[in-house]
Amino acid sequence: MKRFLWFSLCVFILLLLYTNIGLAEIDPVSQTSTGSHWWIWPIILFVFTFIIGLVAPMSGVGGGVLFVPLSTAFFPFSVDFIRGAGLIMALTSALASSPELIRKGLANVKIMAPVVCVSMVTSIIGGIVGLWITNAFPSGKYYIIIALGAVLFIIFIVMLTSKRVEFPEVKEQDSLSKALGLTGSWFEPSLNKIVEYKTTRLLVGIFFFSLVGFIAGMFGLGAGWANVPVLNLLMGAPIKVATSTSMAIISVNDAAAAWIYISKGAVLPLIVIPSVLGISIGARIGAKLAVKAKPVFVKYLVMSVMLLAAILNIIKGLKGLHVI
């Protein structure tokens, strides 16, 4: 997998430069309305998502949460294509990491199944509603951009206030969690022992996941920022289990919502391919850098960027509606 990604990177840069620089020299039509060469966009996207991939593992947020608002604020693409690409990026990362986490006992399909039964429906509805708003109303995309800014504020507050409990103590399971056997274990290297855990408050958790699923489908976000606190603080899953199971939940929810975007033509390989490659390669390097870097500093840096993106999106939306 690692070799495949590195190989793709080398081939991508070399061939793109070779093919497209040559083409641009002989083809004067290859100018966009913004005056740039069209072929520069895949490179810009690749570099942009590569940087996001580097920073994301150090800050503890998913790449999609940075990609969607920043692209909406700074890039010329319609928010429809940005959400489509964001969803595929979140899906790819979740699918790439989930199987190994499941095998280690960290991600638990038994916790995922009842939660996703509800959140998959709401994520599909979110995808439908999001695309309907931008296409049915003349100013629809500006409403979506403002709502995205508002969601970013919520994410910012969640990141600022939520605490993580490494090993929450669940004294007693609720009857539903007990009936479903929501327990598990994994080997924790820092303790050099197998840690057993159980979760509780399943019904309340399902309610929150239904809201999160809607937001994820509507804005094309992975929703780890919300999944993890619900699993960890509310349902009592250890933090490693919460982050890993969140990945499995994202993989199912985003895959279901992706079909809505694919069927509407909102998933363009022109945007998706450089973005997926950039974020995948960046995230692998970022994960190694995270060991050496100061995660707290990076976390606050990323939160500042998110706050800025939230403000810019709201200003962009309000300007589009001629409110300011």
Place this chain on the structure above:
Amino acid sequence: MDKNKVYVDPLNIVFAKAMEITTYIGLIIMVVFGLLYLFNLHSFVNMKVAVNNWHLPVSTFWKEVKGVEIHGYHWFISNLPAMDCISEIGICILALAPLAGLVSGLFKTKEQKIYTILFLILIIEFLFAILKPIILPSVGGH
């Protein structure tokens, strides 16, 4: 026997394996043909035209770029020799990975009837997500 060996329910293992295999297939098709598209091999959507119109909402974009209204999956299935359409197939395979996991996992739920029901619900929901654009194209349409 390794004292650090963790017991993981076979249901989890089968789910992970099927999802992993499908993910690799989807990822390879998506990336390889996507790159060929970026290097100007046979394409359905001309990149220059796409870049000049990608600021438009998706429905207007397709009307401007190809003069069509997009509903369902016919737009890329019927243009498969095009590299971007084959890449789109890779994206579809990627989006099928959790379904592959659920279908495989279903056969490991025999002793846990509640999970048989949950997995069946999930499979039906997933199939609805895939088929909705074909059977209910106007819901959430343009």
